[in-house]
Every structure is written in structure tokens, then in C-alpha cells.
Amino acid sequence: MTIKEFQQLISEKYEKRDRQRGTPGTFLWFIEEVGELATALAGNDQQNREDEFADVFAWLCTLANINDVNLEKAVQKYCQGHLGYK
């Protein structure tokens, strides 16, 4: 799955609600997930870690959506010298 496809999937599920909530309120939810990731990293449950990484990424995508940021385009700066990646 491409980064763009996942960001679009998150848009379809959550963008309308998150845009109404606004960036500050949505950032609070994002940080709550970051906290859960910290808890998972300090523990030993690998499935829980996977879940929390996914949640943080999903909330990062919804924050990007409501701020009109294309995440796949944004990461291009990391791809210089990796011509196979477009």
C-alpha cells in the first residue's frame, strides 16, 4: 500500500470529523496515541507495539489531511539519491 493510499483511506474514514474538531483538538488525540506507543515500547507485547505504531501513523495522517499536507510528497526530501523511489 502506498503512503498516499493509506492517507486517502484515513481521509475517507475520519477527515470530516477531524476537520470539524480542528487541529488543536486532533493534536491532543495524536499525542494520546504517542503516549500509548511509549507505554507499548516500554513493555514486551509485540502485537501491542504494532497496534500502537499503526495508531500513531493513522493519527499523523489525519492531522496531515486536515492541514492539507500530502505526506507522500512531503517525504520526497528523504529520497534524494534513491532514484528508484518516486
Added chain:
Amino acid sequence: MTIKEFQQLISEKYEKRDRQRGTPGTFLWFIEEVGELATALAGNDQQNREDEFADVFAWLCTLANINDVNLEKAVQKYCQGHLGYK
């Protein structure tokens, strides 16, 4: 670019160093980037926002790498009902 390709690119660039630093130290760097994203979201510079979203995603990928988490596989839980995504 797929999520897996970007995570692999970040692995090639940073995994060895970040694995040596360990998860707690790498998490500190991740949180520093999250703070920079908060600053960007409070501002009005859209290019800066794009940059900070990319940095947070990159650090999330390196944290996933050193914790043996496949981010593309992890987000599958969001894809139920979206059969076009694999």
C-alpha cells in the same frame, strides 16, 4: 511509494545508528520532532508543516525498524472493508 519502501529507505539510512542508540534515546529524538510539528501547526508556513510531518513520519519509521515492526503490515487493521488495499 509504498509504506514498506519508505520504511526500508529509512532503515538503510539510519537503522544501524538508531539501533545502537536504542529505543529510549531514539524516542527522545522522535518527541523532539513531534514538538517541532506542534510549532509548525501553530504557525502559517505550509512548507515548514510539510517538512515536519515528513520528519515525524521518518522518526516513527526508524523507531519501528529498531523494534522489528513492519508498519505496512501493522496498518492492515485499518484496511478492513477496503478490499482494494493490500
